[in-house]
Amino acid sequence: MSFQTSALRKQFVETLKLRDLSERTCESYLWAVDGLAKHFGRSPSRLTEEEVRSYLIYCMEKRNFASSSMRIVYSGIKQLYRNVLNKDWDLLSLLRVKPDHRLPTVLTHAEVKKVLSHLGPRHNYILVFTLYSLGLRLNEGLNLQVSDIDRERMLVHIRHGKGSRDRYVPLPVKTLELFGEHWRRHQNPTLLFPSLGRFGDNPQKSKTPMSAQTIQEAMRRAVTAAKLNKQRVSSHTLRHSYATHLLEGGASLKCIQQYLGHANIETTMLYLHMTTVSEQDCRKIINDLTGRL
Numbered sequence: 001m002s003f004q005t006s007a008l009r010k011q012f013v014e015t016l017k018l019r020d021l022s023e024r025t026c027e028s029y030l031w032a033v034d035g036l037a038k039h040f041g042r043s044p045s046r047l048t049e050e051e052v053r054s055y056l057i058y059c060m061e062k063r064n065f066a067s068s069s070m071r072i073v074y075s076g077i078k079q080l081y082r083n084v085l086n087k088d089w090d091l092l093s094l095l096r097v098k099p100d101h102r103l104p105t106v107l108t109h110a111e112v113k114k115v116l117s118h119l120g121p122r123h124n125y126i127l128v129f130t131l132y133s134l135g136l137r138l139n140e141g142l143n144l145q146v147s148d149i150d151r152e153r154m155l156v157h158i159r160h161g162k163g164s165r166d167r168y169v170p171l172p173v174k175t176l177e178l179f180g181e182h183w184r185r186h187q188n189p190t191l192l193f194p195s196l197g198r199f200g201d202n203p204q205k206s207k208t209p210m211s212a213q214t215i216q217e218a219m220r221r222a223v224t225a226a227k228l229n230k231q232r233v234s235s236h237t238l239r240h241s242y243a244t245h246l247l248e249g250g251a252s253l254k255c256i257q258q259y260l261g262h263a264n265i266e267t268t269m270l271y272l273h274m275t276t277v278s279e280q281d282c283r284k285i286i287n288d289l290t291g292r293l
Contacts, residue, residue: 003037032076118225124218135242142209144192161261
């Protein structure tokens with residue numbers, strides 16, 4: 001029996017759910033352990049500590065996994081061997097990945113506008129516009145429901161964000177107008193961005209949102225068409241751009257933290273490194289002070 005259909009895999013999935021990990025985290029950890037099982041062609045329960053060690057070295061040196069991928073591999077393997085197989089290996093305590101300190105890519109307002117102009121089908125445009133104008137992660141945007149839109153207070157209720165945290169974000173007037181335009185086309189009673197189906201003929205009865213892969217591919221094509229001279233531009237880049245533009249516009253870090261759903265203000269402070277506005281303000285203050293001496 002392969003690991004894919006084994007009782008161990010089922011037990012692993014149940015353990016991840018009991019630990020109240022997000023669906024995306026569970027999928028990532030399963031990917032990590034599936035890779036381990038496929039590499040050796042047998043159940044992870046039959047592997048030795050030395051074999052697992054050799055696989056991790058293989059991922060680093062032969063497959064050249066980025067630190068973010070290695071972090072997932074380490075965490076998935078730890079969850080399996082510690083919490084399911086009850087192994088007390090020294091190896092599991094050694095697994096550490098240094099955090100990345102690369103600053104994310106940020107687009108200017110003009111570049112965001114340029115990307116939007118190349119998004120093709122109107123529903124793609126409206127979804128990507130929503131990601132930027134509300135500062136959302138892709139899954140948060142795709143899973144928006146009609147009932148999440150508070151027209152009275154001009155707020156959007158973001159449910160089950162990262163860490164299962166809910167939050168409210170301000171709803172711009174233009175975004176509300178686009179929501180209305182899009183809903184009138186599909187009239188789905190629940191989903192704001194329902195799957196259009198293969199032929200786009202039954203969105204009203206759809207039970208699933210638009211595909212993340214569809215939006216990611218649309219973004220790739222739009223970025224290529226826009227001829228941006230920047231690397232690693234994705235739908236998540238719009239979230240970084242939203243936060244940076246808010247900061248440049250004078251919004252407080254506390255507000256930006258709340259809108260992005262960050263648990264810690266330290267995470268939001270990253271955006272201080274991505275704008276020169278605060279530095280320019282400080283220089284002006286210093287010059288004014290010293291000029292009056």
